[in-house]
Amino acid sequence: xxxxxxxxxxxxxxxxxxxxxxxxxxxxxxxxxxxxxxxxxxxxxxxxxxxxxxxxxxxxxxxxxxxxxxxxxxxxxxxxxxxxxxxxxxxxxxxxxxxxxxxxxxxxxxxxxxxxxxxxxxxxxxxxxxxxxxxxxxxxxx
Amino acid sequence: xxxxxxxxxxxxxxxxxxxxxxxxxxxxxxxxxxxxxxxxxxxxxxxxxxxxxxxxxxxxxxxxxxxxxxxxxxxxxxxxxxxxxxxxxxxxxxxxxxxxxxxxxxxxxxxxxxxxxxxxxxxxxxxxxxxxxxxxxxxxxxxx
Numbered sequence: 001x002x003x004x005x006x007x008x009x010x011x012x013x014x015x016x017x018x019x020x021x022x023x024x025x026x027x028x029x030x031x032x033x034x035x036x037x038x039x040x041x042x043x044x045x046x047x048x049x050x051x052x053x054x055x056x057x058x059x060x061x062x063x064x065x066x067x068x069x070x071x072x073x074x075x076x077x078x079x080x081x082x083x084x085x086x087x088x089x090x091x092x093x094x095x096x097x098x099x100x101x102x103x104x105x106x107x108x109x110x111x112x113x114x115x116x117x118x119x120x121x122x123x124x125x126x127x128x129x130x131x132x133x134x135x136x137x138x139x140x141x142x
Numbered sequence: 143x144x145x146x147x148x149x150x151x152x153x154x155x156x157x158x159x160x161x162x163x164x165x166x167x168x169x170x171x172x173x174x175x176x177x178x179x180x181x182x183x184x185x186x187x188x189x190x191x192x193x194x195x196x197x198x199x200x201x202x203x204x205x206x207x208x209x210x211x212x213x214x215x216x217x218x219x220x221x222x223x224x225x226x227x228x229x230x231x232x233x234x235x236x237x238x239x240x241x242x243x244x245x246x247x248x249x250x251x252x253x254x255x256x257x258x259x260x261x262x263x264x265x266x267x268x269x270x271x272x273x274x275x276x277x278x279x280x281x282x283x284x285x286x
Contacts, residue, residue: 007163008163012163012191014156014159015155015163015192017195018152018156019196019199020196021152022152023199025210027207027212030152032244033244036266036269040269041269041272041273050146054153054156057153057154057157058160059157059249062157062161065158074253075167075250076167077240077241083239088247088261089265090233091233091237091240094231094234095244096273096276097225097229097276098225098232102244103245108196111199116218116220117218120230123227123230123234125175126234127231127234127235128238129176129177130238131175132178135239136176142172
């Protein structure tokens, strides 16, 4: 537990390095919702191969590295199917309407001092925090 | 080919960073959002750790071109719009409910079980209907 912040910094550094490679190499912003969403709604058809290969890397490298970890990674995802479905729908719709998520607006937007990225980040964190107050502390649903 | 290799490398770093940082663990994400519970500061370290290399990368784009050619993304638009706010609020509610956002949802595909697959399916469905929902929101915004 006391090592968590170090792993946070190390992992965060790798995330930023990934974003730097995508930007300086391919000239593209590493935003997960944009990369996936462009494949879903067809708006990213001309760059589909690059998107698919990126997503392959996102899934495959953690899979290959898992045997090296002392404990199998756990996500502690809720078992409540309705919460999963509603949350997934909101995350998918919201990130596409806002044109970005934690990686696009948060990491890539704030680091280029984009006011839109900062404003989006403030709003999704506030909404997430209020959701926990209501659904966890007030209603005890999650 | 070079473009695809760099995309694979970038994706690999992203997915590995999400795993190592603990950001695919929903208790750590919800723990950070839950300021009235047992608050977990990890997410702030992850954000900070990621923003530093990205800040340097953005500085390096000035006067240069991407390695594979083409051009860098246009400067961010200065103006706010209702989509940015409404979309971010909808996203934040979903993020709080399950503790997953798009990157970790994909990165944890190999270790997030059936629930993770269902989340991904719902997220993709949400992305598919987003253009329609966005147009409804535009219509509401012009009416109001």
